[in-house]
Amino acid sequence: MTLTPSAASTASAFRRRVRGLGLSVAGAVVVFLLVGSVTSCSAVAGGPVRSEAQFLEHVRDTQAVGEDTVRFLGSDPDSAFASTASAFRRRVRGLGLSVAGAVVVFLLVGSVTSCSAVAGGPVRSEAQFLEHVRDTQAVGEDTVRFLGSDPEAVILGKSTDSASCVDDLGVDRDDTRRDQPSVSWAPDFQHGDAGYRAAVADLRRRWSERGWKVTTKQGTDPVTDKATGLQEIHTTDDHGVALSLSPGRRTGEGLVVADGGCVRHDGYWDAYAWSRS
Incomplete structure (x- = not known):
C-alpha cells in the first residue's frame, strides 16, 4: 500500500x-x-x-x-x-x-x-546461626571488659527480633526463619563525662588497630534532641556484628550494643531461653 x-x-x-x-x-x-x-x-x-x-x-x-x-x-x-x-x-x-x-x-x-x-542475607544452617549468636554476644562482652566493666554485672538485655527483620512478602521457605540477635550493656566510667570521652578515644583506637572502620556521630539528648557534646562511635567486626558505644542514661554511663543483624537460617532457635540466659 x-x-x-x-x-x-x-x-x-x-x-x-x-x-x-x-x-x-x-x-x-x-x-x-x-x-x-x-x-x-x-x-x-x-x-x-x-x-x-x-x-x-x-x-x-x-x-x-x-x-x-x-x-x-x-x-x-x-x-x-x-x-x-x-x-x-x-x-x-x-x-x-x-x-x-x-x-x-x-x-x-x-x-x-x-x-x-x-x-x-543467605540462608545459614542452624549450626552457623548459633555460632553467629555466640560471636555476637562474645564480641560485645569483650568490648565491655575492655572498658573496665563486668559484662554480667552491667548487661541490660537481649533482643531477638526487629520490625525490619520480617518476611513480609513470603519469599522465605517454610523451614526458614529470621532472627536478629542483639545484646546491650551499660558500663560505668569514672570521672563522669570526662571518663566517657576517654573510653570513646580508647575504644576507637582499639577498633582501628583491628582494621575495623570506625564512624562517629554527635550524641543528642533523647528528650530535647540537642547536642550533648559527647560522641558515639560505631563499627562492624570480622563476623559482621555491628558494635556501638553511645552515652547512657546518666552521667558517667555508656551504652554498648552488639547487633548481629537480620539473619535467615534453618533449624530451631529457642530465642526465649537465650534472652533469659
Missing part, C-alpha cells in the same frame, strides 16, 4: 513523536526502576563482591535481557523504527502499553522481592 504525501507526512511526524517522547519516557521509567532497585538493595546489604569475570558476565546479561525485551516488543535493537504509522499505532495500543505495564510491575515486584531476601 502506497501512502499519500499527506499520510506519509503524518506517519513521519508520528514516528518522530514516538521516538522523541514515547521511547525516551519508557527508557527513563525502566532506568529509574532499575537504578532504584540497585540503590535500595545496596542500602540494605551492599551485595556480595563479584570477581571481574562475574561482573563482565553480569554486564552482558544486562544488555542481553534488554535486547530480548525490545525484540519481544517488536523492534530490532540495532536499527531504527521501520513500520508504518498505522501498524505502529496498532502495535503500541495492542501490545506496547500492556507489555510496558507488565514490565513495570515485574520490575517493581522483582525489586521488592530481591531486596527482601537480601535483607536477611
Whole structure:
C-alpha cells in the first residue's frame, strides 16, 4: 500500500513523536526502576563482591535481557523504527502499553522481592546461626571488659527480633526463619563525662588497630534532641556484628550494643531461653 504525501507526512511526524517522547519516557521509567532497585538493595546489604569475570558476565546479561525485551516488543535493537504509522499505532495500543505495564510491575515486584531476601542475607544452617549468636554476644562482652566493666554485672538485655527483620512478602521457605540477635550493656566510667570521652578515644583506637572502620556521630539528648557534646562511635567486626558505644542514661554511663543483624537460617532457635540466659 502506497501512502499519500499527506499520510506519509503524518506517519513521519508520528514516528518522530514516538521516538522523541514515547521511547525516551519508557527508557527513563525502566532506568529509574532499575537504578532504584540497585540503590535500595545496596542500602540494605551492599551485595556480595563479584570477581571481574562475574561482573563482565553480569554486564552482558544486562544488555542481553534488554535486547530480548525490545525484540519481544517488536523492534530490532540495532536499527531504527521501520513500520508504518498505522501498524505502529496498532502495535503500541495492542501490545506496547500492556507489555510496558507488565514490565513495570515485574520490575517493581522483582525489586521488592530481591531486596527482601537480601535483607536477611543467605540462608545459614542452624549450626552457623548459633555460632553467629555466640560471636555476637562474645564480641560485645569483650568490648565491655575492655572498658573496665563486668559484662554480667552491667548487661541490660537481649533482643531477638526487629520490625525490619520480617518476611513480609513470603519469599522465605517454610523451614526458614529470621532472627536478629542483639545484646546491650551499660558500663560505668569514672570521672563522669570526662571518663566517657576517654573510653570513646580508647575504644576507637582499639577498633582501628583491628582494621575495623570506625564512624562517629554527635550524641543528642533523647528528650530535647540537642547536642550533648559527647560522641558515639560505631563499627562492624570480622563476623559482621555491628558494635556501638553511645552515652547512657546518666552521667558517667555508656551504652554498648552488639547487633548481629537480620539473619535467615534453618533449624530451631529457642530465642526465649537465650534472652533469659
